[in-house]
Structures are given as structure tokens and as C-alpha cells.
Amino acid sequence: MKRYIAYSVILGLVWCFVHGTIDVNNFVLGVIIAPFIIRPFKPLFNFGTNFSFGKAIRKIPAQATYMYVLIKEIIKANIVVAKIVLQPKIDIKPGIIAVPIRTKTDMSITAIANTITLTPGTLTIDMSDDRSVLYVHAIDASDPEGVANSIRDDLEKYVLEAFE
Structure with missing residues (x-):
């Protein structure tokens, strides 16, 4: 109640x-x-x-930090996507990357999936049956390990603090 x-x-x-x-x-x-x-x-x-x-x-400061990081990541990703699009020769390697996640609650999983989708150049496609892996399409998947680590370290960390 x-x-x-x-x-x-x-x-x-x-x-x-x-x-x-x-x-x-x-x-x-x-x-x-x-x-x-x-x-x-x-x-x-x-x-x-x-x-x-x-x-x-007590979670309000963590949620405010999450919103700040989300806005910052969206701006950074917009700049990266703009650079890719404005190049005379587009040299990208799009692909789908399996990103292991630590979040367990529905709220946190939804938050990290939507955060990934809101960030230009990435799109959450699916989640594994055991809810431990998100499948993410990246506009440039030439370094899949780097993309997965970026999501885990730069985004998921703040989702865990704000929603779990």
C-alpha cells in the first residue's frame, strides 16, 4: 500500500x-x-x-546520477554516430553482440535494455531465457568485447545503483 x-x-x-x-x-x-x-x-x-x-x-541521488550518465552517453553516442554518417566512406561492421548482465529484477532489466536502445548506434534485440544475457545490435561491432564492457561498466553499473 x-x-x-x-x-x-x-x-x-x-x-x-x-x-x-x-x-x-x-x-x-x-x-x-x-x-x-x-x-x-x-x-x-x-x-x-x-x-x-x-x-x-536514499536512491534519489543514484537515480539522478543515472540520468546524468544516460544523457552524457546519449550525447557521446550521437557524436560518434554523426561522425560515422558524415564520413565519405562508411567503414563500419554492424553486428549483434551478447552482453552478459548482472541485473536481476524486472525493473533493472527494463532500465538497462531501454538505456541501450536509447543510446544511438545500439539497439536491444532480445534477452536470453535465463535473463542473464542481452543481445544488442551495434552499428559498429568491430570490437564486441569493448562494446559489451562499455555497456556493463558505463551503463549497467549506474542501473544497479539506481534500481536494485
Whole structure:
């Protein structure tokens, strides 16, 4: 129940910002609508486990760091893809790379998969049956080990801190 309340408050605030009017009535409307939005995503957020407001608040700095790293990686990847596209002779070796992951929860797996897909030049294609490997298409897979290590060291580390 505490988790519903926390997510409802967050979505109430999001509703105020999306609507463009920050007032009590708008916030209350957002909080009332939020449980109907949360319900379909209940399995993703693992509602069966205990929820602690203190733990959620302590994760805010890690989540902010994750967002900073994500934006930085997107900008870096955009520059790399732009360089590839603007070259007179495109010398790339696209391919699919198996990337072992350490994340275990649905939320973390979704976050790392979406992070990879949001980064230009990479796309998460599939996940192994045992949920330990993501298959990623890379625009330049000439160094598959380097791409896998980059994902594990530069992205997954922050996902683990923010969501597990």
C-alpha cells in the first residue's frame, strides 16, 4: 500500500507538470488517476516486496546520477554516430553482440535494455531465457568485447545503483 501512495504522489506531481498548472486541484486529480495507471505495471515494480520510503529517498541521488550518465552517453553516442554518417566512406561492421548482465529484477532489466536502445548506434534485440544475457545490435561491432564492457561498466553499473 505504501508503494501505491508513493507512486501516486510522484505521478500526481508529474501530472501537474504535464498539464502545465501546478495547483492543489490538479495534484489531487493526478493522485486519483495514478492508481489506474499503476495497476497494469504492478508486476514490473515488484509490489510483493516490502517498500521503504527511506530507501526510496536514499536512491534519489543514484537515480539522478543515472540520468546524468544516460544523457552524457546519449550525447557521446550521437557524436560518434554523426561522425560515422558524415564520413565519405562508411567503414563500419554492424553486428549483434551478447552482453552478459548482472541485473536481476524486472525493473533493472527494463532500465538497462531501454538505456541501450536509447543510446544511438545500439539497439536491444532480445534477452536470453535465463535473463542473464542481452543481445544488442551495434552499428559498429568491430570490437564486441569493448562494446559489451562499455555497456556493463558505463551503463549497467549506474542501473544497479539506481534500481536494485
